Amino acid sequence: MFSKGLAIFCGSFLIAIGLNAFLAPHHLIDGGLMGLALIIFYAFNTPVGVSTLLLNVPVYLFAFMKDKTFFYNGICGLLCSSLFADYLFFLHDDLSLSIFESSILGGFCVGVGIGLMLRYDTSSDGVDLIAQFISKSWAVNVGFTILLIDLFIMVAGMQVIGWRAFCYSVLVITVGGMMITLLTATKRPPV
Template identity: 45%
Template sequence: MNFQKAVAVIVGSFLVGIGINGFLVPHHLIDGGVIGIALILHYFFSFQTGLSMLVLSIPIFLYAWYYERPFFYSSVHGLLLTSLFMDWLNPLKKVFSISILTSSLIGGVIIGMGIGLMLRYETSSGGTDMLAKIISKSTSMDIALAIIVIDTLIISAAAFTLGIEIFLFSCVTIVIIGLVTSLMKVRE
């Protein structure tokens, strides 16, 4: 791994950890994909978000091992660091006291920057980033659109337990994440 990619993985993972813990968790907002499932497990069962993300990503990483090995090698560092930062930065959930709308917007921008930075250097935090990369590579679908579709499916499945307000603000967050991710990729 070259120096720029290593910095992108560290900074991107750190940004995702800040966005999740500082802005989504205080309002029980959901990101999509593997992180979203890990957040649901955290909200309902008090599981560690990062550890849950790590365990849930195993099937996707096994698939990548066989079909996208270079991306597997690039992303395993992102998965490990993002999981670590998500659990390490958990105390941030008590730091910011802002509205749910502001949290969904700021959290979406920060997470999107982290994911976009990693994707710009052909790495990711694993999970649905990796799945979206695989879908994007095998179809003509933009990676940001693939992320939005996957994320929307995840939060739609969880909508009945979270309530309509949380669901709607989570949708705002996911759209912002997708847009910022796309902007970060365009700036290559």
């Protein structure tokens, strides 16, 4: 229980740093419902954490009806990630890195945060939850599944972020997907 709680805390903190310090200053997006929340933030200036929570309601209702284990494993990660995403908003203007550096570091932070949480059977986002369900049902790597879903969400957000940010967001998702795949490719040590 302590290990899972630590994974949720550290993973959520890394995700929030990636979003606020590296992605948001350059209008980059990640995938998942948090990526959709970033698109909403860029279009309407709505807090990312609040939007993430609202977007996840239908997914978590589905998870609750389909498999309560997925619901309970994910809800703490979702709440913690959303809270940190809004709490660390002040990081938007603290670093002045290039868009390339921000893409790499943002993808790394978000990918490690998500991968760490998934390694302990929890998640930060409903898409992670769906990917976990698909992975367990069809023996497909969860990181690869998330990468495909993320690319679809990015294409949907291209109108809001523009072509340049879209290209760098592909880099964000690629780096993040690699980190998630690395962290979820092997089983975690017994607790």
